[in-house]
Amino acid sequence: MGRILVTPRSVTRSGHPSLDRLRAAGHEVVLGPAGRQPSEAELLELLPACEGYLAGVEPVxxxxxxxxSRLRAISRNGTGIDNVDTEAAQARGIALLRAEGANARGVAELTIGFLFALARGLPVTDARMKERKWERANGIELEGKTLGVVGCGRIGRLVSGMALGIGMKVIAQDLYPDASYRPSPDFRFAPLPELLAAADVVTLHCPPLPGHRPLIDAAALAGMKKGVFLVNTARFDLIDPAAIAAALDSGGIAALALDVFDGEPPQDWSLAAHPRVIASPHIGGFTAESIDRAMDFAVDNLLRALAATPAAH
Known part of the structure; x- marks a missing residue:
């Protein structure tokens, strides 16, 4: 049995009961810096003595x-592994493990929360009330509006079901659309250009594109309805920030909800500070239930991987 480095911020800040299972299996648990991502220098100091790594979103x-040299497995407490140099890991025979679907409901519910906040301008009206200003914003109702869901995996399907439940129509795009998935007559799959042209609200739930090129750039925005709402709880590099800012200023995009950034905290705060943007600090999977599910999955994956592979000597 060997050392396991644990770095997710929610766990290094306050611990988690699932770590006891690692200790019960005979492993020594080493926690990263409390409540923040470790730097590369800190990883270079902590990781060489470890055989397992329960990783957060820090770059690896x-x-x-x-x-x-002793590392045998990296287990993420989430689904994304794009923060890890996967080619280098595979070349060294390091298993890469993901907590598939663990935070799907948390992200989906945040997305729906964003839809209501955008439709009624809740952050702005709340801020005005706290300033003792009685300023009413004219909102819209979501019933009958069309939601475009880009990426129809676990999160996309949960979002689709919730949106259908409040009376929205849903158009989804996926690289591998499942024709058997037909939750409602008001749901259909369509190519991305058709989705963008028809949607009143677009929400992103897909992985990064090859080369991390943006999915929503100036060309994509030109094909969207004027005054569309955009929600991104997936990856920051799915959007072109300069094109998005220009569209917000011109009214091409009515408002943006953003839970992901180019760094944590972001390197550039200008988009988060825009008056037509609702921003949150990557809280999609930051619920008590999502954290518990993700940690249980990540620990299970790590224990299985370490039991299945020989230790380095």
Missing amino acids: SARVLAAA
Whole structure:
């Protein structure tokens, strides 16, 4: 049995009961810096002595992996592994494990919360009331509006079902659309250009594109309805921030809800500070239930992987 580095911020800040299962299996648990992402220098100091790594969203470079000669498995407490240099990990025979679907409901419910907040301008009206200003904003009702869901996996399907439940119509796009998934006559799959042209609200639930090129750029925005709402709880690099800012200023986009950024905290705060943007600090999967599910999945995956692979000597 060996050392396991644990770095998710929610766990290094306050611990988690699932770590007891690692200790019960004979492993030594090493926590990263409390409540924040470890730097590359900190990973270079902590990881080389570890055989397992329960990782958060911090970047894990080829340099770090090259120094971790004993490392056998990286288990994420989420679904994304694009923060890890996957080629370097695979070249070293390090297993890459994901907590599939663990935070899907948390992200989906945040997305629906964003829809209501955008439709009624809730952050702005709340801020005005706290300033003792009685300023009413004329909102819209979501019933009968069309939601475009880009990426119809676990999160996209949950969002689709919730949106249908409040009377919206849903158009979904997916690289591998499942023709058997037909939750309502008001749901259909369509190619991305058709979705963008028809949607009153567009929400992103897909992985990054090859080369991390933006999905929603100036060309995509030109094909969307004027005054569309946009929600991004997936990846920051799915959007072109300059094109989005210009569309917000012109009214091409009525408002944006954003839970993901180019860094945590962001390197550039200008989009988060825009008056037509609702911003949150990557809280999609930051619910008590999502954290519990993700940690249980991540620990299970790590224990299985370490039991199945020989330790380095």
